[in-house]
Amino acid sequence: MNVISVENLSFKYRRASDYALKNVTFNVERGEFLGIIGPSGSGKSTLCLALNGIIPNSIKGEFTGRVVVRDSEGREFDTRKTPVSQLSPLVGLVLQNPDSQLFNMTVEEEVAFGLENLALDPNEIGRRVRWALEISGLWGLENEFPPNLSGGEKQRLAIAAVFAMRPQVLVLDEPTSQLDPLGREEVLGLLSLLRREYGITIVLVEHHTDYILRHADRVLVMDAGRVIFEGTPAEVAEETELLKSLGVKIPASLEISYELRKRGKLKKLLITPEELLSELRSSGG
Ligand SMILES: Nc1ncnc2c1ncn2[C@@H]1O[C@H](COP(=O)(O)OP(=O)(O)OP(=O)(O)O)[C@@H](O)[C@H]1O
Ligand SMILES: [Mg+2]
Numbered sequence: 001m002n003v004i005s006v007e008n009l010s011f012k013y014r015r016a017s018d019y020a021l022k023n024v025t026f027n028v029e030r031g032e033f034l035g036i037i038g039p040s041g042s043g044k045s046t047l048c049l050a051l052n053g054i055i056p057n058s059i060k061g062e063f064t065g066r067v068v069v070r071d072s073e074g075r076e077f078d079t080r081k082t083p084v085s086q087l088s089p090l091v092g093l094v095l096q097n098p099d100s101q102l103f104n105m106t107v108e109e110e111v112a113f114g115l116e117n118l119a120l121d122p123n124e125i126g127r128r129v130r131w132a133l134e135i136s137g138l139w140g141l142e143n144e145f146p147p148n149l150s151g152g153e154k155q156r157l158a159i160a161a162v163f164a165m166r167p168q169v170l171v172l173d174e175p176t177s178q179l180d181p182l183g184r185e186e187v188l189g190l191l192s193l194l195r196r197e198y199g200i201t202i203v204l205v206e207h208h209t210d211y212i213l214r215h216a217d218r219v220l221v222m223d224a225g226r227v228i229f230e231g232t233p234a235e236v237a238e239e240t241e242l243l244k245s246l247g248v249k250i251p252a253s254l255e256i257s258y259e260l261r262k263r264g265k266l267k268k269l270l271i272t273p274e275e276l277l278s279e280l281r282s283s284g285g
Contacts, residue, residue: 009064010023010225011056011063012062013059020225024227032202035204036203036205036219038220052084093173106142107141108133138156151178151179152187155175177207213250219233256276265283266280266283
């Protein structure tokens with residue numbers, strides 16, 4: 001079943017000369033991990049904002065087509081007719097910059113904040129706060145002042161605060177782009193854990209395509225406001241030349257294996273350096 005349906009969605013920001021999204025259609029299936037890649041300005045962030053109704057409810061512009069979100073009972077919510085406060089517990093959004101998302105005095109309050117808005121009872125809030133902080137590896141830091149955390153911790157806190165609401169979908173817009181390699185590992189590790197342990201539906205926009213090509217079920221490639229390709233990671237890897245022409249950063253192992261295969265020196269495309277090395281060894285290269 002689809003958790004989100006995007007149907008012929010076009011959006012133009014106020015005062016912008018061109019549409020940021022042009023006739024975009026796709027579904028997010030319950031339980032899947034959907035990756036979104038594409039060059040800067042292709043509309044990835046705009047699309048994320050449209051998935052939880054910030055566009056068109058808070059950020060206005062010319063909006064045509066529709067986005068429908070379904071809850072666990074199959075009830076449908078058209079984002080144009082549903083307030084963001086009702087959509088955001090269903091479609092949790094995590095942004096690029098962790099500092100822009102944290103505004104409470106302690107780590108614990110940060111997670112409790114969204115839950116209080118759901119009008120849960122205080123015991124349930126306490127249980128969920130602890131649960132979300134344990135999952136994200138932040139239990140023990142619950143009394144810290146969020147600005148004092150490391151980048152990776154802040155972003156894991158932002159994810160915990162969203163995940164604690166038990167959304168149908170977690171949408172993450174380049175959540176690691178402002179982090180150092182360690183913070184990046186921590187955040188991607190947490191996403192892998194949420195997939196493995198809870199089977200949560202994830203929509204992830206990432207500049208570093210290696211994680212998406214290794215872990216996503218399906219990938220959308222965007223360019224100039226359109227979805228120009230949709231497929232499995234293996235199918236997207238076959239589009240190496242397209243990705244390069246768009247300026248999308250691809251893993252070096254993919255680029256090397258693509259070239260070697262073209263020259264008949266390798267049989268398949270490989271995403272990780274480990275896979276590439278082991279294939280080269282076994283093929284006597
Ligand atoms: N608030 C805004 N007002 C007007 N135009 C905007 C606004 N935000 C984005 N745009 C424009 O909409 C288009 C899509 O931008 P968007 O931020 O969605 O792209 P993106 O794929 O997320 O890019 P990046 O990889 O750099 O984050 C761009 O042309 C951008 O300039
Ligand atoms: Mg963006």
